[in-house]
Amino acid sequence: MANDVLVYIEFKDGKPTKAGLQALGAGANLAKSLGGSAIALVAGNGLDAEAATLGAYGAAKTLLASGDAFAQYSPDAVAKLISNQAQATSAVAVLASATSAGKDFLPRAAAISKAGLASDIVDLRAEGGKPVAVRPVYAGKARVSVQASGTLFASLRPNVFPTPAQGGGNTPVTPVTVAFGLADLRALVSEIVAGAAGKLDVAEAEIVCSGGRGMKDPATDGKQNWANLEKLAQTVGAAVGASRAVVDAGWRPHAEQVGQTGKTVSPKLYIACGISGAIQHLAGMSGSKVIVAINKDPQAPIFKIADYGIVGDVAEVIPALTDAFAHALR
Amino acid sequence: MNIIVCVRRAPKTDARIKAGPDGKNYDPAGVEYDISEYDKFAIEAGLLLKEKLGGKVTAISVGPKDVSRDLRNVIAMGADAATLLVSDAAHDPWATASALAAKIKALGFDIVFCGQTSVDSQSAQTAPILAELLGVPCATVATGLEVADNKATVQREIDGGKREKYVLKLPAVISCQKGLNKPRSASMKGIMNAKKAVIEEIPANAPANLVNVLKMDMPPPRPAGKIVGEGPDAAKKLVELLRNEAKVI
Numbered sequence: 001m002a003n004d005v006l007v008y009i010e011f012k013d014g015k016p017t018k019a020g021l022q023a024l025g026a027g028a029n030l031a032k033s034l035g036g037s038a039i040a041l042v043a044g045n046g047l048d049a050e051a052a053t054l055g056a057y058g059a060a061k062t063l064l065a066s067g068d069a070f071a072q073y074s075p076d077a078v079a080k081l082i083s084n085q086a087q088a089t090s091a092v093a094v095l096a097s098a099t100s101a102g103k104d105f106l107p108r109a110a111a112i113s114k115a116g117l118a119s120d121i122v123d124l125r126a127e128g129g130k131p132v133a134v135r136p137v138y139a140g141k142a143r144v145s146v147q148a149s150g151t152l153f154a155s156l157r158p159n160v161f162p163t164p165a166q167g168g169g170n171t172p173v174t175p176v177t178v179a180f181g182l183a184d185l186r187a188l189v190s191e192i193v194a195g196a197a198g199k200l201d202v203a204e205a206e207i208v209c210s211g212g213r214g215m216k217d218p219a220t221d222g223k224q225n226w227a228n229l230e231k232l233a234q235t236v237g238a239a240v241g242a243s244r245a246v247v248d249a250g251w252r253p254h255a256e257q258v259g260q261t262g263k264t265v266s267p268k269l270y271i272a273c274g275i276s277g278a279i280q281h282l283a284g285m286s287g288s289k290v291i292v293a294i295n296k297d298p299q300a301p302i303f304k305i306a307d308y309g310i311v312g313d314v315a316e317v318i319p320a321l322t323d324a325f326a327h328a329l330r
Numbered sequence: 331m332n333i334i335v336c337v338r339r340a341p342k343t344d345a346r347i348k349a350g351p352d353g354k355n356y357d358p359a360g361v362e363y364d365i366s367e368y369d370k371f372a373i374e375a376g377l378l379l380k381e382k383l384g385g386k387v388t389a390i391s392v393g394p395k396d397v398s399r400d401l402r403n404v405i406a407m408g409a410d411a412a413t414l415l416v417s418d419a420a421h422d423p424w425a426t427a428s429a430l431a432a433k434i435k436a437l438g439f440d441i442v443f444c445g446q447t448s449v450d451s452q453s454a455q456t457a458p459i460l461a462e463l464l465g466v467p468c469a470t471v472a473t474g475l476e477v478a479d480n481k482a483t484v485q486r487e488i489d490g491g492k493r494e495k496y497v498l499k500l501p502a503v504i505s506c507q508k509g510l511n512k513p514r515s516a517s518m519k520g521i522m523n524a525k526k527a528v529i530e531e532i533p534a535n536a537p538a539n540l541v542n543v544l545k546m547d548m549p550p551p552r553p554a555g556k557i558v559g560e561g562p563d564a565a566k567k568l569v570e571l572l573r574n575e576a577k578v579i
């Protein structure tokens with residue numbers, strides 16, 4: 001139906017991802033204000049039972065694509081599937097999460113559908129019977145509200161939209177067939193090169209603990225500081241982030257860099273340790289719900305945007321903070 | 331090897347951005363520009379590939395007339411030719427990619443490099459849309475690349491620091507991420523070459539935008555924060571505030 005919203009939901013280890021549920025929740029809200037319903041779209045094998053549970057998060061029905069084309073991730077397979085189903089459902093909006101996969105397949109899907117895509121959106125609403133998306137630009141220094149000429153495709157930034165509460169029953173799961181197989185795909189993953197197993201990504205974590213140059217060189221006098229930061233992150237279930245200064249110095253991998261030329265993060269809690277707060281860093285994290293800064297310089301610009309600050313040496317404050325968290329979370 | 335690198339000019343990352351008088355685009359007053367950070371990795375990827383396999387590197391940009399200056403810099407770095415698809419309009423990724431695709435088709439190509447995203451619009455769409463329009467395979471956010479036997483083996487960053495490996499048959503489009511290489515600066519010889527180079531300037535053949543901006547505004551300012559205290563003794567109080575006041579833990 002022309003007021004329905006199609007939401008592609010990523011699964012990981014046989015379960016819907018949190019970012020995927022957030023997209024579904026946002027899609028259900030949008031559909032409601034447009035007088036339509038949310039249709040969940042899932043791809044993968046052996047997901048029938050889990051796909052049905054999406055009803056509890058706002059899906060009116062679930063479409064499930066399986067087969068050899070979806071046995072492993074291929075951006076082309078997912079893009080073709082989404083584009084096909086966008087047409088088949090006549091959806092007014094097509095949503096997915098702005099994860100690394102979402103950013104990979106959704107532009108292709110939109111291109112196949114010749115539809116406009118709003119990347120990494122932070123708000124979604126109906127205005128005059130049409131979906132309007134809001135997205136940060138210039139790394140959050142400004143934002144634009146956008147509308148599409150036809151169907152609006154949008155990728156939703158993780159952790160910005162609430163994870164819907166579970167309620168209600170299962171949905172019917174309708175299998176969808178695709179007219180392509182493995183041989184028709186242009187790009188296929190040939191191998192996954194593992195990073196540290198199960199490592200939380202900064203862009204998706206609910207809490208991020210970032211270190212900057214004030215943490216010092218992990219190869220020498222900063223060794224203990226970084227071990228302390230890892231421990232803090234572990235204690236609160238956070239991902240470790242970094243400023244560009246420490247990434248450029250080779251102290252941390254680029255995948256952890258937060259900022260205009262790194263990742264943009266919107267966790268509920270961002271703890272900046274030994275980070276001065278350069279405009280390019282702020283650009284990547286000022287959308288966080290609560291910002292904590294630890295810096296020995298009371299004049300550091302990071303304190304201007306932090307909700308809470310501690311003036312002090314990271315070497316002393318981080319372990320004390322870890323203890324305090326451990327105590328509070330016990 | 332017919333190597334194409336797509337280059338976008340963007341406000342420098344330390345630019346202060348505010349909405350302009352039309353309320354839809356930023357106010358260009360006082361804004362300085364540079365080639366978007368990630369495009370520098372694309373340029374370097376093109377130059378390295380030419381050094382290895384031979385061929386020609388052509389830089390292409392969609393933008394206003396003065397972007398020819400930036401393209402001249404790309405020639406100074408080592409590109410052989412450059413085309414500016416002239417346009418003053420604020421194109422969306424679809425329109426930009428369409429204009430690029432038309433020119434790239436006309437030029438012919440074995441491999442196209444783009445930045446993985448732009449530092450201004452941050453849409454991360456141009457490369458994958460371009461690949462669809464050209465009908466060729468695409469890998470995005472590449473941090474590793476090897477080209478041999480008409481194939482590109484690409485490593486791309488995925489969530490949590492893991493990497494996926496793709497083998498793409500050429501021709502292909504690849505979007506480049508930091509870590510792929512270390513962009514060079516212009517050489518003396520390059521600068522001399524760039525002086526006499528002719529930058530092709532033709533009107534951009536771009537379709538209408540599919541995404542239309544209704545308004546641009548600034549994110550709400552963050553409420554003033556507070557210094558909880560000094561040194562490790564403040565840690566306990568901070569955690570209390572996070573729990574009882576901010577309610578995030």
Ligand SMILES: Cc1cc2nc3c(=O)[nH]c(=O)nc-3n(C[C@H](O)[C@H](O)[C@H](O)COP(=O)(O)OP(=O)(O)OC[C@H]3O[C@@H](n4cnc5c(N)ncnc54)[C@H](O)[C@@H]3O)c2cc1C
Pocket residue numbers: 211212213214215242243244245246257258259260261262263273274275276277278279280281284294295296297300312313314315343367
């Ligand atoms: C094109 C471009 C893109 C960029 N993109 C990014 C980006 O994406 N992300 C990013 O982060 N940066 C980016 N930058 C870099 C940015 O301008 C800053 O240089 C960088 O963020 C600084 O990192 P830092 O805060 O760790 O280091 P510094 O600015 O050196 O700050 C270190 C801080 O640590 C404090 N400190 C020192 N010792 C201690 C201690 N013992 N205990 C507590 N505090 C201590 C100091 O007071 C200081 O405030 C970019 C720059 C450019 C030009």
